[in-house]
Amino acid sequence: MARQHTIYRILLASIVVAAIGVGAWALLKDDRIEVQGGGFLRDGEAGFVITSFAYAVGPDAAEAGTCPNGMSKNVVEIFSETPEAARRAGEDDEAYGQRLETGGQASSQLPDGRNMCMFPAVAPLDPHTRQLLDPDAVADGINLDGAVSRSSADIRSRRFDFVSPDGEEGVDNQFWRAVGCNRSYQSDGQSNVYEIGMYAGEWGILISLAGVDDLENDDHVRIGIHASADPLRLSPTRAALEYATYAWDADPALNATTTGRIVDGVLISEPVDVQFHHVTNSMYTVRPLLDARIRATLDASGQLNGILGGYTPVEALYDFQFGYRNARNGDGTPAPEARRLQTSNGSARVLGHTCQGMWQSLHRLADGHPDDGGSFTSISTQYRFEARPAFLVAPELDAESDDA
Amino acid sequence: MPEESKAPLISIGSRGKRLVVYAVLAILVMVFALAVIDSGEPETTGGPPMVRRLTEEQYRNSISDIFGPDIEIAGRFERPFRAHGLIAVGTGQAGISPFAVEQYEASAQIIAATVLSEEQRASQLDCSPADARQFDVVCASAFLSDKGRMLFRRPLADFEVQHYVGLARNGAEQLGDFHDGLRLSLYAMLVAPDFLFRIERVDPEHPDQLDPFSRAERLSFFLTNAPPDDELLRAAEDGDLDSTRGIRAQADRLIASDRFEGTVRNFFSDMMEFDSFGELAKDPEIYPAFNSDLALDAQEQTLKTIIEHVVENDGDYRDLFTLRDTYLTRALGVVNRTPVPAREGWQPVTFAPDAGRAGIQSHVSFLALHSHPGRSSPTLRGYALRQVFLCQEVPDPPSNVNFTEIEEHVNEANVTARDRLSIHNTEPSCAGCHKVMDPLGLTLESFDGVGTFRTHENGELIDLSGELDGTPYATADGLAEALRDHPETPRCLAQRMYTAAVGRDIEWGERYYLDWLIDEFADDDYSVPDLMRRIATSENFFTVTPPRARRSDTTAGARADTRGSAQGDIS
Numbered sequence: 012m013a014r015q016h017t018i019y020r021i022l023l024a025s026i027v028v029a030a031i032g033v034g035a036w037a038l039l040k041d042d043r044i045e046v047q048g049g050g051f052l053r054d055g056e057a058g059f060v061i062t063s064f065a066y067a068v069g070p071d072a073a074e075a076g077t078c079p080n081g082m083s084k085n086v087v088e089i090f091s092e093t094p095e096a097a098r099r100a101g102e103d104d105e106a107y108g109q110r111l112e113t114g115g116q117a118s119s120q121l122p123d124g125r126n127m128c129m130f131p132a133v134a135p136l137d138p139h140t141r142q143l144l145d146p147d148a149v150a151d152g153i154n155l156d157g158a159v160s161r162s163s164a165d166i167r168s169r170r171f172d173f174v175s176p177d178g179e180e181g182v183d184n185q186f187w188r189a190v191g192c193n194r195s196y197q198s199d200g201q202s203n204v205y206e207i208g209m210y211a212g213e214w215g216i217l218i219s220l221a222g223v224d225d226l227e228n229d230d231h232v233r234i235g236i237h238a239s240a241d242p243l244r245l246s247p248t249r250a251a252l253e254y255a256t257y258a259w260d261a262d263p264a265l266n267a268t269t270t271g272r273i274v275d276g277v278l279i280s281e282p283v284d285v286q287f288h289h290v291t292n293s294m295y296t297v298r299p300l301l302d303a304r305i306r307a308t309l310d311a312s313g314q315l316n317g318i319l320g321g322y323t324p325v326e327a328l329y330d331f332q333f334g335y336r337n338a339r340n341g342d343g344t345p346a347p348e349a350r351r352l353q354t355s356n357g358s359a360r361v362l363g364h365t366c367q368g369m370w371q372s373l374h375r376l377a378d379g380h381p382d383d384g385g386s387f388t389s390i391s392t393q394y395r396f397e398a399r400p401a402f403l404v405a406p407e408l409d410a411e412s413d414d415a
Numbered sequence: 416m417p418e419e420s421k422a423p424l425i426s427i428g429s430r431g432k433r434l435v436v437y438a439v440l441a442i443l444v445m446v447f448a449l450a451v452i453d454s455g456e457p458e459t460t461g462g463p464p465m466v467r468r469l470t471e472e473q474y475r476n477s478i479s480d481i482f483g484p485d486i487e488i489a490g491r492f493e494r495p496f497r498a499h500g501l502i503a504v505g506t507g508q509a510g511i512s513p514f515a516v517e518q519y520e521a522s523a524q525i526i527a528a529t530v531l532s533e534e535q536r537a538s539q540l541d542c543s544p545a546d547a548r549q550f551d552v553v554c555a556s557a558f559l560s561d562k563g564r565m566l567f568r569r570p571l572a573d574f575e576v577q578h579y580v581g582l583a584r585n586g587a588e589q590l591g592d593f594h595d596g597l598r599l600s601l602y603a604m605l606v607a608p609d610f611l612f613r614i615e616r617v618d619p620e621h622p623d624q625l626d627p628f629s630r631a632e633r634l635s636f637f638l639t640n641a642p643p644d645d646e647l648l649r650a651a652e653d654g655d656l657d658s659t660r661g662i663r664a665q666a667d668r669l670i671a672s673d674r675f676e677g678t679v680r681n682f683f684s685d686m687m688e689f690d691s692f693g694e695l696a697k698d699p700e701i702y703p704a705f706n707s708d709l710a711l712d713a714q715e716q717t718l719k720t721i722i723e724h725v726v727e728n729d730g731d732y733r734d735l736f737t738l739r740d741t742y743l744t745r746a747l748g749v750v751n752r753t754p755v756p757a758r759e760g761w762q763p764v765t766f767a768p769d770a771g772r773a774g775i776q777s778h779v780s781f782l783a784l785h786s787h788p789g790r791s792s793p794t795l796r797g798y799a800l801r802q803v804f805l806c807q808e809v810p811d812p813p814s815n816v817n818f819t820e821i822e823e824h825v826n827e828a829n830v831t832a833r834d835r836l837s838i839h840n841t842e843p844s845c846a847g848c849h850k851v852m853d854p855l856g857l858t859l860e861s862f863d864g865v866g867t868f869r870t871h872e873n874g875e876l877i878d879l880s881g882e883l884d885g886t887p888y889a890t891a892d893g894l895a896e897a898l899r900d901h902p903e904t905p906r907c908l909a910q911r912m913y914t915a916a917v918g919r920d921i922e923w924g925e926r927y928y929l930d931w932l933i934d935e936f937a938d939d940d941y942s943v944p945d946l947m948r949r950i951a952t953s954e955n956f957f958t959v960t961p962p963r964a965r966r967s968d969t970t971a972g973a974r975a976d977t978r979g980s981a982q983g984d985i986s
Contacts, residue, residue, distance in 0.1 A: 044764055047767045048772065241758065247699050253749070256748050256755045258756075404756040
């Protein structure tokens, strides 16, 4: 009897093991997914990859006459105006140029030897940094706070709204006010073409829509704004491809969801905090945007074209755009100090500004998120973007590198 | 069997037990009968023995099998010659250009130098001379006999061994090094016609049959796309390939080998003309997703799909034309407008029934290959469907054809390919062939020139209706079903497979054999491995037309004589 029971147990155990084996095999084998045909909107869902991304700005200062006091200067230009920079007798071009560079670099140092790009808060006021204060200047963007602030008091405070090129009032775009008189932010400058990094695969931005019943008018849609974990997929001529697959970043901090609506083909989102990757000179920073919202036209072919606007924390903006104080390597460790110094000082020299001047302007013009003492801690920042249809998928969490 | 030995078995017990015994005996008798019964294969006269040049893959497989996978092959290979729809058949008609000779020489020099390099020689030679400055005839004979047998796919005759040993001796004496002498002799083998060509020989005792080594060669190249291994050559030496049983055993072994899958891939790559991808270009402004990586992925998608279906799943060949299971990379996902979660490698996918994409003819590999650089082509696609999958010949277009009517309306609003072709087809000289090709290709207009699904062209809804030899349909899915169910579909595959196996077109006397093969293909549920096994183990596979009979054959006489003399010259 006991032997019979043993046999039964063995049989039962064998059946259980076999069942588990078959189940596991079936699960492992069934990694085939069913895919649908159709356009960019499938089952009320759509994905997009941003293919063009730049600060929303206004017309060039030279064209609009919006910088009557001239453009901001870099340290060499500033030094060259000092008496000690006067050319000495017999000094050749090379020696003179070298002396200007050295003088400029010296003027970037605090008396204790610290570099002003790393410590802008303790630097003296830079009188050579210009701000775009022309009340008649126009700028691209949307009204973020719902108000139209253009009173004399607003203008005196330097926190006043632009009018957009198409006549929309109340455009909050103080970042443009801070950089609008910088040479590198004019249309032929180098500061507003950082999407080159996106095309080099350094970072990317994805947008997802869900619950879309009608592409023309829908009073409730779900919207996701994500950092991409994959590089932009390009054609042989380096044009961004439509309908490529991208995984969103595995870091929850780089993924935001909100709601919104579609009104006459225009997608309008509710504010949500977002942040994206930003890479400069192989150094990694983040590009945050508080209370970010989208207003973009969605056409029948799936192209999304419009504005992503919000408020960037001033210190963060200074770091990813000018100072790189907290920049990191790809593995998350702090980037070498020498590279951070060279990048911040070098770009200020080349792009035509000073670190401390930009830090001071950003704080002076900040208009969002006041702290307990009433000081504004963020500055309205707007991006103009274009996006094309894409398929968005969850990241492969076991992948070695999910970072863009 | 003595009567007394049977008695206890019969009288074991009850009637039921006897019935069991009878049943077992009956089954044994049936098995025996099935074993000896005639397969039904019709008698044929076969075709001429062939001289076939090694393909690039066969050359590479040969070097890898004989000397190891790490041996570099430096030379480039000539563009293959295609005949009767297959490169495999073209190998029987291809010559060697001066360029190819140079390349074979370059490869041979590097292979021989590598094999006999100081790093390799210990693993390549089973012997070693006591003094490398002295010529060791025993060691040289052993090495050259062994490698010569594998390279020439037959044992070397004594005079051949003497010839190559003599070459090695002369080289060693002049260069002062035993291994340098072997290197020169090995180089000579590597550029010898006996290696570069598969030279089939008739059995002297049975002039209507290939000799055992030619049988081994046919078996091996057909089932593994590689030369016979040592076991197969030994089977030939031992006479095992003289019997059906011996051939079946070897065929089963080769089909079970790792190389078989690659052989099936190679066949379908050949049949679908993937070598033409080397010349395929697309306008990057019109098809930005197309590049050389995508072209490679597209081919691999189709081959992976075919291998999974016909080899791994042993599926019905005809289902390849309606199959929705396939694999995609992210690059292919762009063209297919499909999400591909797998970041690297291949994502297994199944196209939903309403995705409008079914069968290998809806793959990018077919649609992009048979299109123009800047637009799709119903004509090229229809032509390819007829020729590649149905083995139907469509005449070439007349030399004075006027394409301006087509080109002038390519981007015109509300004009589709059907409209353009209807203008073109008013030419009587064009209409005949276009009526055969276009109804197939126009249905595939649901895919643009690179294979992306679409419903409109130039703003106009595309009319996908068409018909295939009397079967009407309204969608690409309907075309897929019509292709699957077309009687010529399996017939074409069987014909292609057989002609690839023997390296020539079907002979007139083999038409009944082909009918039989197709019937067996159907009985085997259109299993491709079973079809290959049938071919490999059939009598006809090794039957050759004796030279005298070929001379009296008025239909194929001239061609056969030419081949006979070519063989004689080379061998």
